[in-house]
Each structure stands twice: as C-alpha cells, then as structure tokens.
Amino acid sequence: MKKGIITALVIILAIAGIALVLKNNKKKNAEKTAIVAEGSGAVSVRTEVAKKEPINLDFSVNGVFAPIQELNYMAEIAGRVTAIYVKEGDRVTKGQPLARIDAEILNTDKETAEANLQNAIRDEARYASSFQTGGVTQQQLDQAKLAVKNARLRLQSSQKRVSDANMRSPINGIVNKKYVEVGAYANAQGTQLFELVDVSKLKLKVNVDESQVANLNLGDQVPIKANVFPTDNFEGKITFIAAKADASLNFPVEILVENNKKNTIKAGMYGTAVFKFPHLAPTIIVPRGAFFGSVSSNQLFVLGEGNKAVLRKVVAGRILGENVEVLEGLKEGETVITSGQINLVDGTPVVPVK
Known part of the structure; x- marks a missing residue:
C-alpha cells in the first residue's frame, strides 16, 4: 500500500516538472516571436543607388x-637534288629558282615525246591524203587524228615535268627552313624541301x-x-x-x-x-550582382517603402565588365539591392547595411 502511494507521488512530481519546462519554453518562444514582430527579423542586404553613367566600350x-602566308614547299617530281640556290633567311620572289632536280631522264622522255608527236603528225597527213582517194576509212582517219592529240598531250606532260625540275618559289617571302641538301633524293609529293613565309x-x-x-x-x-x-x-x-x-x-x-x-x-x-569606340550617351548602370539569379533572368530587387524588398522586372542591355546596362524597368535614383537576394521574396523586410 505504501509502495503504491510513493509511485503515484513520483509520477505526479514528474508530470509537474514536465509542465513547468513546457511553460518556460512557451514563454521564451513568445518573447522571441515578440522580438521578430518588432522588426528584428529583417534580412540584412547591401544596396546601391541606380545612376546614369557614360558607356565606354573601349x-x-x-x-x-x-604570317600572311606560309608554305611547306614539297617536291613535285622524284629525283636527286643537283643544286640549291638559296639558304635559310634569304628573301625570295615569286618564280625565283630555289633548287634543281636531275632532269636527264626527264629530258630523254621529252625528246621521245617530241619524236612520237612528229610521227603522229606525219601519219595523220598520210591518212588524210589517202582518205581523199578512198584508200582509208573515216574511222582510220579519226584514229590518226586522235593519236596526234594524245602525242601532243604526252609532250606537254613531259615538258611540265622538265619545268618542275627547276623548283621555283610560288610566293614572295623568306626561306625560314631548308630541309634538303645537294645529293639527297626527293620523292614526288613526299619530300619537304623548304618552309617559306x-x-x-x-x-x-x-x-x-x-x-x-x-x-x-x-x-x-x-x-x-x-x-x-x-x-x-x-x-x-x-x-x-x-x-x-x-x-x-x-x-x-x-x-x-x-x-x-x-x-x-x-x-x-x-x-x-x-x-576604341565613340562614347555613348549616359545610361542606367547597375552592378552585375544585383540581378536575381543571373542577368538573363531580367529580375532584381529594389528597396521599396517601409524598407521592404520589391521584385522588379527589367530589361537588361549590354554587359559592361562587372556592370550591366538597364534599358527598361528602372529609374535613376532608385535603390537596388546588390547582395542578400537569396533570402528574399517579394515584400521581405530588409535592413540596408553599409
């Protein structure tokens, strides 16, 4: 019986203690709420007055x-280099000889092509004469004319190869690098000979x-x-x-x-x-950090009546370093909030700090 009474008293005392703690906590919370209500819960922000400034785009x-032009000069024909006419640092003009490749075989090919062309021309003349008397057909005469044409093209090709044996500068410039020496063998379209700039x-x-x-x-x-x-x-x-x-x-x-x-x-x-650019007329400039989120959001907070943050829609212009041009939505002299926006919504009480 006595043990039950003691247990009941302990429970009663515990309940009384919990009630006392809850009452004290409620009192403290009420005091904090009163302080916030009195305005101490406003968000601290930094501000700056919007003003017009001349735009300097310089x-x-x-x-x-x-270099305006640079060229890696490659060999156009295969052969052994027999002469080099320039050295590194030389200034050259377009068409000036740079080096020469052994053209003995090329000259032989050219002479053969010339002889073949003369034979083809004589054959064409004979066929033309025989055609007049009915000795050959039109087809045979046409083949003779085609042979002359092909022989002439082969001669032109051999003449071009002989000409390419004398390597000439394709540009005006300076020999910046020389990659070949006399006696070296150059492969067609594979051996770099000079760097011209x-x-x-x-x-x-x-x-x-x-x-x-x-x-x-x-x-x-x-x-x-x-x-x-x-x-x-x-x-x-x-x-x-x-x-x-x-x-x-x-x-x-x-x-x-x-x-x-x-x-x-x-x-x-x-x-x-x-x-350098002409200076433009003054326009409203605000710090880049004044924009809520990013410049592309076209939103910023201004300081409204009663020190409350007012969300404002604007039209941003050019980004000028750390500043941004504002084309519409903001007047000169208005106060713009430049930091602390992350804690703000439209109508949040604020405290400007220096």
Whole structure:
C-alpha cells in the first residue's frame, strides 16, 4: 500500500516538472516571436543607388602575330637534288629558282615525246591524203587524228615535268627552313624541301567575347601595339570575324597588319589590339550582382517603402565588365539591392547595411 502511494507521488512530481519546462519554453518562444514582430527579423542586404553613367566600350585584347602566308614547299617530281640556290633567311620572289632536280631522264622522255608527236603528225597527213582517194576509212582517219592529240598531250606532260625540275618559289617571302641538301633524293609529293613565309603583312589573331564582338565590323581600323616594340604604333584592319563561337564561347578575330616599320615584327611575337569606340550617351548602370539569379533572368530587387524588398522586372542591355546596362524597368535614383537576394521574396523586410 505504501509502495503504491510513493509511485503515484513520483509520477505526479514528474508530470509537474514536465509542465513547468513546457511553460518556460512557451514563454521564451513568445518573447522571441515578440522580438521578430518588432522588426528584428529583417534580412540584412547591401544596396546601391541606380545612376546614369557614360558607356565606354573601349577594350584591349592580346594575341599572336602570324604570317600572311606560309608554305611547306614539297617536291613535285622524284629525283636527286643537283643544286640549291638559296639558304635559310634569304628573301625570295615569286618564280625565283630555289633548287634543281636531275632532269636527264626527264629530258630523254621529252625528246621521245617530241619524236612520237612528229610521227603522229606525219601519219595523220598520210591518212588524210589517202582518205581523199578512198584508200582509208573515216574511222582510220579519226584514229590518226586522235593519236596526234594524245602525242601532243604526252609532250606537254613531259615538258611540265622538265619545268618542275627547276623548283621555283610560288610566293614572295623568306626561306625560314631548308630541309634538303645537294645529293639527297626527293620523292614526288613526299619530300619537304623548304618552309617559306611571307611577313610583309601579318595577321594578329585574337579572341573576343560576345559583348565585344557585337561592336566589331569587317574593315574596321584597329591600332596595334607589338609588345617588343612599345614605342612603335602599328595599324591593322579587321579581315575576319568568326560566325560561330569556339568551345570557350569566344569569337576568333583576325586583324591584318602592315609590317612596314623600321622595327620588323616577326611571326610568333605577341601583340595587343586596342579597340576604341565613340562614347555613348549616359545610361542606367547597375552592378552585375544585383540581378536575381543571373542577368538573363531580367529580375532584381529594389528597396521599396517601409524598407521592404520589391521584385522588379527589367530589361537588361549590354554587359559592361562587372556592370550591366538597364534599358527598361528602372529609374535613376532608385535603390537596388546588390547582395542578400537569396533570402528574399517579394515584400521581405530588409535592413540596408553599409
């Protein structure tokens, strides 16, 4: 009996203790709720006033100079090299002899082709005379004429091979590399003999992003600086703009540069293209980070009455580095929230911080 009374008292005391704890927790929660209700639960954000600024589209980009023309000269006929007329570093003109291949066998073939052509011409004359008297048929005469035509083509082919034995430069340029020596055997279309480059003009190859390429046009004049000649000013002209971006979402651009200064630029040197544009009228600019999610969302938060975040739909223009042009939906002087948007919805109380 006594044991049952003790057990009941313990249970009663435990229940009373739990009730006391719950009451204290409820009181604390009520106090916190009151604090939030008083405004201490507002989200801290950073802000910036939207203002109009002049747009400067100027930019510079680095690239590498490439020759206007470069050629790996290959042997066109097989034979042993009997003479080389140029050395590395020599300047050559189009049609200038570079080397010669032994043409003894080729000359023999040419003489044989000439003899065959003369025989075919004589045969054609005899057949034509006999045809007049009925001694040969029209078909035999036609075959004789065809034989003359084929013999003439074989002679032209042999003359071409003899001419190819004297290897000539197909471009104006400089002998950058010589890969053959006198006495070496060259295989037709298989042996590289020379590397020829033309650096009278150069191509500066650069890559620009989508916001930059939109302002470029073929034929635009571009100031060029060569890194190794900082005091020289070169001028270039845009000759190529890629119609498609590369894997890194950049657009290759080529600029033709006249290499006619006292200090000659060499292919492979680094250069800088300086793109300059007229300054445009001031327009509203906001930080890129002000956009909710990304610039393509065309949404941002502005500071509304009562320090509440107001979600605003805008029309974004050009991306200018870390800033973005706003074409519609925002007025000059409005306060834009630039950080803390992840915690905001339309109407969230906010506290601007410095």
